[in-house]
Every structure is written in structure tokens, then in C-alpha cells.
Amino acid sequence: MALIRLDEPTSKRIPPETFSLWALGFRPFYLLAALFAAIAVPVWAVGYAGGIDLPMPGIWWHAHEMIFGFAAAVIIGFLYTAAGNWTGLKTPVGKPLAALAAVWLAGRLAMAFGSGAWVAVVDLAFLPVAAGMLLRVLIKGKSTRNYFVGAVPAALSLANLFFHLAVLGVIEADPLMAMHFALGLVVVLETIVGGRVIPMFTFNGLRGVRQWRNKQLDWAAAIATGIALLLWALDAGAWAGAVSLLAAVLQATRLGGWNPWATRGTPILWVLHLSYLWIPLGLALVGLTQFGVLPRSAGIHALAIGATGGLIIGMITRTALGHTGRMLIAGRIETAAYALVLLAALVRVLTVGFIPAAQIGGVHAAATLWSLGFLLYLWRYTPFLMRARADGKEG
Numbered sequence: 001m002a003l004i005r006l007d008e009p010t011s012k013r014i015p016p017e018t019f020s021l022w023a024l025g026f027r028p029f030y031l032l033a034a035l036f037a038a039i040a041v042p043v044w045a046v047g048y049a050g051g052i053d054l055p056m057p058g059i060w061w062h063a064h065e066m067i068f069g070f071a072a073a074v075i076i077g078f079l080y081t082a083a084g085n086w087t088g089l090k091t092p093v094g095k096p097l098a099a100l101a102a103v104w105l106a107g108r109l110a111m112a113f114g115s116g117a118w119v120a121v122v123d124l125a126f127l128p129v130a131a132g133m134l135l136r137v138l139i140k141g142k143s144t145r146n147y148f149v150g151a152v153p154a155a156l157s158l159a160n161l162f163f164h165l166a167v168l169g170v171i172e173a174d175p176l177m178a179m180h181f182a183l184g185l186v187v188v189l190e191t192i193v194g195g196r197v198i199p200m201f202t203f204n205g206l207r208g209v210r211q212w213r214n215k216q217l218d219w220a221a222a223i224a225t226g227i228a229l230l231l232w233a234l235d236a237g238a239w240a241g242a243v244s245l246l247a248a249v250l251q252a253t254r255l256g257g258w259n260p261w262a263t264r265g266t267p268i269l270w271v272l273h274l275s276y277l278w279i280p281l282g283l284a285l286v287g288l289t290q291f292g293v294l295p296r297s298a299g300i301h302a303l304a305i306g307a308t309g310g311l312i313i314g315m316i317t318r319t320a321l322g323h324t325g326r327m328l329i330a331g332r333i334e335t336a337a338y339a340l341v342l343l344a345a346l347v348r349v350l351t352v353g354f355i356p357a358a359q360i361g362g363v364h365a366a367a368t369l370w371s372l373g374f375l376l377y378l379w380r381y382t383p384f385l386m387r388a389r390a391d392g393k394e395g
Helices: 026-048 058-087 094-113 117-124 126-140 144-167 175-205 215-233 238-257 267-290 296-323 332-353 356-386
Strands: none
Touching: 026 058, 026 094, 026 296, 026 356, 058 094, 058 126, 058 144, 058 175, 058 296, 094 117, 094 126, 117 126, 117 144, 126 144, 144 175, 175 215, 175 238, 175 267, 175 296, 215 238, 215 267, 238 267, 267 296, 267 332, 296 332, 296 356, 332 356
């Protein structure tokens, strides 16, 4: 009769108190991005009120740091972690990951306290290096489906170069054009990745949920959104307005097929659906802006705070829970963080677009809500990101 082996498993369990910040890409970049979000937006609000001087015109600094500081860190953290799952290959960990995080941090410090060409050099270093490391893994793993997603950080690095050249006067252009192009890239990335994961998470999380999806609609929504935001960045007027309104309809139809109403009792899901809703809303506001109906900032903040900020707070909670070996359940702290960030978007868009007399108050209220949301994230997730997985596995 065969004997049953009772040997200890060969895989070694990592003690839960082990320092693990450099174990996987999401860990340092989610932590740094949340900390930066909690600090940089209130700093901008004080600068907006004239309380402090920033090293460049305040709107340039604010727009740049929210895209190339905050959002870029989350994008790299997310894509490094996802690329490992897509390819089965290791993305940077340990010392290379720590060095890359240091390059990101150097860029933030340079942008906060310096000016001139050296600031541009320091800030420009992060995205090309990060993009190169990411594309190397995707190409080596032959993950052709994700080449476009992997190329987005490289395209963002070109937009960042355009921004700095315009700030330094090397080219005659409005630096904000680069920021609008970069925001458009981020929204297209959200359209592609969100279109993959949000309906999947919903289907997996809600037994028996009914959904409707169509590949042609998915492609049409993504392409129309990309064209609309490119035309908007180029200030193409009525053409940009018309395509933006078309893209808004396509995106809203797409989202409706994922059955967002079914998620109303599940915060870790409804935050993704509500945040994605800001994409069609933002595109509609961008379209109205191009026809002179609303100020430009209304659409920008719908896409930047509502869509980007909302999807980020939703994804950095969900993926951090999953990749640290915890249950995918949003508790009261997460739910409060979701509500605060989405409320910040609502306050900012309403005051800038429809209540101009309350615009200054809206800036400070939205900054406070946003900062509180990310401070709650830091309070709950810093131990998760710093220590080993709860299940003792690597990563």
C-alpha cells in the first residue's frame, strides 16, 4: 500500500512582519502616489490662493504633477504588477525597483523646489526608464495584446518632454497643450484597461449578474475617445466638440452594458463604475466646452479628478488587497475614501462649471476632500504595502 507523504511543503512561508516594500511594483508606487496626492493638492490650493509661490505658474505645476507625478506612479505600479501576471516574467523588484522609485521622488523634489533645465532633466528621467523596463518584459513575454498598454508610459514621456521644452522656451507652445494630450492618453488607457477589468470584476463578484458587451462598441468607444481628446488637445473647436459628444454616448452605452446598478451594494465594485461614469460625463463637458457653453476646466476636472482619481483610488485598494493576500472586501475606511474622492470631483466640477462665484471655495473644499480620501488610504494600506503578504507568499 502506498504511503501518504506528510513532508513540510518546499515553498518557504514569508513571515508577515517581513519588510516587503520592494517585493513588487505596486507597493512603493501606490504608497508614494497616495502620499503625494495627499500633500500636493492642498499645496496647490494654498498656491492658488496666493499663500505660497511655486517655481512655475501654479496651474502648470499642478497639472504636471498630477499627471506626471501622481498618475504616472500609479500607472507604473499597476502595469509592473499586471505585466508579471500577463507574461509570467518578473518585473523590477528589490534594488532596481528602489532605484526607480528614487528617480521618481527626485523628479517631484526638483519640480517642487527648483527651476531651469536641470529640473527638466531630473523630471524627465523617470518615465523613459520605467517604460523601457516594462516594454522589455512585455516583448520578452510576447504579450502582444498588451504592447499598446505598455507603450502608453513611453508616449507620456514624450508629452513630458514637450511640456518642459515649452516651459523653457525652446519651442513656442502652450505647456498646457502637452498636459491635455497627456490627460487624453491616461483616459484612453483607462478606457482600455477599465473595459477589460470592470465588467470582469463585476461578473466575478456578483453571482448571476446580467451584462451586455460588444467588441465593436468597445473599439468604437476607445477610438472615438482617443480622437476626441486628441482634437481637444489641438483645440480643434467644433470638430473636437462633435466627436467628444459622440464618444460620450458610446462610453455611456458601453458602461450601461456592464450593469452598474447591480453593484450598488458592493463598494469595491461601485467605485469603479461610478468613476468610469466620469469618462462619458467628462467627454460631454469637453464637447460643450468646445462649443463655448462651459469653461474648459469643467471637462478637465471631470476626467482628471472623477475618472482618473476615482479609478485610481478604486484600483489601488482592490489590487493592493489582492496582491497582499487579503479578501477583496472594501470596509468602512475604503468606502469613505471612495466617497471623499468622488465627492471632490463633484464639488470641483460643479463650482468651476456652474457656480463661478464659489470657485475659490470649491478649490479648497475639493482639495480637502481629496486629501482626506488619500490619507485614509495611507492609514489603512501603509502596513499592507510595507509588510509581507498575509498568506506568506512572495510578492
